[in-house]
Amino acid sequence: MSLIELKDISRRYGDGDQAVQALYPLDLSIEAGQFTAILGTSGSGKSTLMNILGLLDPPSTGAYWLDGRNVAGLDDNQISEIRNRKIGIVFQSFNLFSHFNILENVCVPMRFAGMPKKAMRDRAGHLLDKMGLGNRLTHRPTQLSGGQCQRVAIARALANNPPVLLADEPTGNLDEKTGQAVIQIFHELVSAHCSVIMITHNPEYEQEVHRAIVLHDGRVTRS
Template sequence: METIIEIQDLEKVYQNGAIEVAALRGVNLNIHKGEFVAIMGASGSGKSTFMNILGCLDRPTRGLYCLEGLDINDYNDNELSFIRNQKVGFVFQSFNLIPRTSALKNVELPMVYGKVPASKRRKRAHELLEKVGLGERYNHMPNELSGGQKQRVAIARALTNQPPIILADEPTGNLDSRSSLEIMEIFSELNRDGNTVIIVTHEPDIAEWTHRVITFRDGLVIDDRLNQPNTTSE
């Protein structure tokens, strides 16, 4: 299977005043195309730092991170912006939709930065909102949507530029159990369609949906196991 993420001896050290804090202390792992991965760990385990690096929001202090064969260390900030735009689809815990901006415009946004022509943008955004079940509500503002609906808009937005990885940071953290279920079903479906989905979570229930669970503690991977998802739960 094609390797999409290659990580070797990844370290991240934060300079906090005079004190150095090692958030990641030598992580090695590969993620293949089409995998459905959960990254687990308590807070302070380094999983958020790891996710920021995976999403090209941050750079490793040492070590290698290759995304689809591109060594992230070779690129400057503007090029990283382009890589984020084209190769990473973010879904956040707090949805992070742009306020006072319609669902449709929110979904179009990555395509605006990807310089996709306006008519194409609109068409694709409509398709994606249809796909996550919000075809009717494209004109609603974020404050007119429920948490589950907001997260579905965010997922549609993550998919716009057909990125090779979808990176979700606690995507169900702010949702009730029913919406959580719906969102996880969407992620499962996306994975069945061939998307590589990485979910950062501290909830074992959520990790159970995935095929592979990677556990962090103190900046190291302490467990990396395959999982038989129980999609019929509840």
């Protein structure tokens, strides 16, 4: 079985005349160690798909297997645990906690996992070191550049060593050179057998990935 298996997944918001079909039924499977881009214009349904993949939003219909487990029908606690251990999420605007230093930021998912303090701080330091931020552990996000912040966000997403990394427009707030550096990090992760799924509206990134899934008006037009 693939790392991610979607079967007949759809998403509909609201009821009756007000209802909006954000995503029409789709089947999709993503393998471990695959670099996937979900492309589409605004309103194409790519964010809806990402929210479903990230277990932030339940689908209206269909079944979702993640790492061999059917995640449909699980309660909030179970969903939160899976999100914590199996999925790392990187946001366009980084979403770092400005009142924590970057080491504490990276520690947050590990706190949720109940990791001992020393092991947690060691791993966070190691991840930030790998991102080239080993000498800035006590800096606050506000003291860093956009590219550095995004590297902290990636380190945080990788804190619990998840098999899937979801990145929502990860280069959207970065200049081209810094954006390219982020893509390079993703390549390294993929080579370490992590599945990276990147949501983007920029078709240029199609060249960088193993597979591009294109959405338009809630339907997959190419996968």
